[in-house]
Amino acid sequence: MFDHVFRPCDIGGLTLPHRIVMGAMHLNLETLDDGGAALAAFYTERVRGGAGLIVTGGSAVNRAGAGGPGYGVLDDANHRSVLRRAARAVHDADGLIALQLFHAGRYALPGGHGDDDGTPLAPSAVYSRFSRTVPRAMTEEEIAGTVADFARAARTARELGFDAVEVMGSEGYLLNQFTAPLTNRRSDRWGADADGRVRMPVEVLRAVRAAVGPAFPVLFRMSGADLVTDGTPWKETAALAVALAEAGADALAVGVGWHESPVPTVQAQVPPGTWAVYAEEVKRALRAAGHGHLPVIASNRFNQIAQADEALAGGDIDLVAMARPFLADAAVVGKSRAGRGASVELCIACNEACIDRSFGAERVSCLVNPRAGHEREFPRFPARHSPVRRGRYAVVGAGLAGLEAARTLAGLGHAVEVYEAADQPGGQFRMAARVPGKADFGETIRRRVRELDELRVPVRLGHRIGLRDVPLLRTMDGVIVASGVRPRRPELSGHTLPHVLDYSQAFADPDALGGRVVVIGGGGIAVDLAHLLTSRSPAAVTPGEFLASHAVATPSQPVPVTGRTSGRPADSPRQVTVMRRGGRIGTGIGASTRWVVMEELRAAGVRLLTGVVYQEITREGVIVVDAGGNRRLVEADHVVLAVGQESERDVVGTLRRAGVPFETAGGVAGTEGLNAVRATAQGLRAAHRV
Ligand code: SF4
Structure with missing residues (x-):
């Protein structure tokens, strides 16, 4: 099964056990005040779950390159010791880890560092809608200094024990800003023409290679398509790929899209596998120039190993980078390898606990896996839940919060029973699953119910907890009420009319x-x-339909990017x-x-x-x-x-009157700021508290 994925692959001198790379994610664990403990625990769990090569979130090569307040800078001794600990933890678990070398350029968010007065640096002073700033154009001296900083950062990575580095040159960050006419309006040798625009990324790669020597693996993440008007033309992208191969890259990872792109790239509306076409084109360009041996890594919107396998079967890419699926399920690779793909927790591309948080300072986690980023806080086998004494617990409500509480308790070895007043599990999340593009949301509920079935947790649907259940609940070691919410009906004149x-x-x-x-x-x-x-139409959109409806050009189908964000007719x-x-x-x-x-x-x-x-x-x-x-x-x-909603608190009243102790989770605990991320996190916390 998945024969194309589960074949070893060499990158430079490294042998990877399979063709899935855990792609870079900025986690906001990198700068926690814990010496790197949370980051190390996060990576360790992923290696144990089958990750081969892990690429870290970006580490800024200098202060101006930090993407925001949560970015570590390699000049900082504390950050270096966090990274050393992370690398050691990955090696202790028998994994491989590459450090991503990063410079945000004009995408540095407020609270990042920028230049001395906090202004981001960029090839030219072109306003960024993402960071809402006009950056300052770099001087020749600053450009040379930045090239040297990338080189120094690579050497530091090797000294810290990393197995490889990945130079970040896509998604609209600094090196990509140099390649795009939109953001590079320079008239000197760092711009002016096609050769000038690719000079910066190529010079960086040459300097990195010189700094670490021929044997240390260096990956480069380049942009296959910027998806912005006046982005890097395809001919220059192809030329860049060849130039990077000649400058000593050991692999090219191919990203797409900028933060200012009018075309969605990683949202639920994007069909999985859509962007592999650009990695395939890069590979063809390399082959045409005699560099077909160079591994090419596709990325951006794969959420199942089966999709990666299918893409690899085409023979035009060598590896697939997946990032968010490793948040959703640390064992996405291991389970798939063992033929247990149906138990993999599916990333639903909601972005709510990951990408949206990564732009701020809040710790990144996952809607469908609230343990992500909190592995130390919620260990799989906490001492106070010793399997020596198996408790009995009741969970009232089978919405997201209740299902999370139930699976957590059952996973800790306890006997659990779930009671749900409705005739189906899933609560409010079931509604979201009906929305076009959100079909995977339904998969979350189905997989959770299947998991509970495997854990022998009965889910009693259509059972509204009342007074008659109190004697039973008194015999339990703990009760979690996650009875959810009901829609609020305002006292607006006419609200009782039949329509x-x-x-x-x-x-x-x-x-x-x-x-x-x-x-x-x-x-x-x-x-x-x-x-x-x-x-x-509820039918899923294919990658081809998606690209056509957004007027997105591919090298073989050169439709110009129009800036239209949805091509769907009215x-x-x-x-x-x-x-x-x-x-x-x-x-x-x-x-x-x-x-x-x-x-x-x-x-x-x-x-x-x-x-x-x-x-x-x-x-x-x-x-x-x-x-x-x-x-x-x-x-x-x-x-x-x-x-809005009101908490469904009938059970709370019943249990209070009967003197049965309980914990609450999800909407019943309060509706202010309620969302699915909060509900699942509360379910997890309640299970560890009860
Ligand atoms: Fe995927 Fe949503 Fe989890 Fe992010 S929060 S990893 S998008 S399921």
């Missing part, structure tokens, strides 16, 4: 809604519902209006995803009204006073209320 539904009713039977729908409320649920109501079967009193529509959706879904709503013709005062729901629709003070009717066949 007014709450969001859970609308999700349950969207086909029953008429041609004109008003959704009151503007959070993530309202946006998801609007998306569901306006999509015509073919909505309904006219949907989403309205809210204040704030933006889609608050609560992570920054890396919100813009994508908002573009899709606009493309589907959804009307977005903010700053309105709802006055009354009538049989004809909703009467509002708009931002201009005008009173008007927004016509609707159905009105859906998506204005």
Whole structure:
């Protein structure tokens, strides 16, 4: 099984046990004040789960190169000792680790370092929408200094015990900024023409190679497609690949897209495997120049080993880098190798606990695996949960929080029973699984239920806990209440009319809604519902369809990038209006995803009204006073209320009155700031607390 993945591969002098590389992730563990303990534990668990070569998150080669406040800088002795510990931990577990050498350039976020006054440095002073700054153009001296810093950083990596380095030259960071006409407007030898624009990455690689000698493996992560207007032309990308091969690279990893790209690259809407085409083209360019032996690594949107195997079977790539799947399941490789792929926790590309956090200072974790990044805090076999004494626990509620609590307790060796009032598990998360592009969300619930089945945890559906259950619950060692939430129904005039539904009713039977729908409320649920109501086909989009619909060029299909973020026609079967009193529509959706879904709503013709005062729901629709003070009717066949939730606390009252002690997790513990990431994390914590 997965014969293409599970074959060894050489990169420089390293022999990798298989063709999956754990791609670089910035975790915000790198700068914790714990001497690197959390980072070492994170990597160790991944090596034990089958990771071969791990590429670290980027370490800045100098202070100006730090991407934000959570980035370590190689000049800093503390950071070096964190890295040394991480490398040692990986080796102790028999793994391999490469240090990514990083310079953010104009993508340095506030709180990073920039130059002496905090201004980011870049080839030219071109405003960045990502960091919302105008960087300062580097002097020739600063460019030469940065080349030398990359070289010094590589030598440091070798001294710290790393097995390899990866030079970061994609995703719109400094070296990629040099290759793109958009951001390189220099007229000196570091710009001006095609040769000038590739000079910086090539010089960096030459300097790195000279610093570490011929035997130390050096990978280079280059951009296969910038996906921005005036990005690196394909001919120059191909020339760069060849030049890097000639300058001594041992492998080329191929990324795509910039943070300012109008085309989504890593969101749930992107079909897995979409971007492999660019790695394949790089390989062809290398072959044409006589460098076909050089390993090429595809990356960006693979979430299952089977997809990697299929891509490798084509023969035009040599390895696949996967990053977020290692957050979702540390044993993604080991389980797949053992034929247990169905038990792998699937990364659903929500980005909520990983990419969105990586732009700030919060510790990166995972929605479907809240232990990620907290391996020391929640060890697999904590002393106080000794298997010597097997306890009995009840979990009330089979939404995300309850399922997480139940699997954690069962994994710790306890006997667990789950009680769910509804006739299906999954709680509110089941609604998200119906939204186009979010089919994998349903997989999370299915896999969790299967896992509980394997752990012999009964899930009693349709069982609402009441007084009659109290005697049973008194016999338990602990009870966790995760009974979730119910939709809030505001006291708005007309809310009891028959054509007014709450969001859970609308999700349950969207086909029953008429041609004109008003959704009151503007959070993530309202946006998801609007998306569901306006999509015509639930069929998954293929990579080819995705690229065509976003007018994305590939070397063999040179359609220009137009800047259009969604090529989907406005073919909505309904006219949907989403309205809210204040704030933006889609608050609560992570920054890396919100813009994508908002573009899709606009493309589907959804009307977005903010700053309105709802006055009354009538049989004809909703009467509002708009931002201009005008009173008007927004016509609707159905009105859906998506204005928040209330905790489902009936069980809490019952247990309190009966004097049964319990812990809470998820929406029942409070709805302020509630989301799926918080719910699963609370389920995990409750299981360790109870
Ligand atoms: Fe994947 Fe979401 Fe977990 Fe990130 S938080 S690793 S995107 S499932």
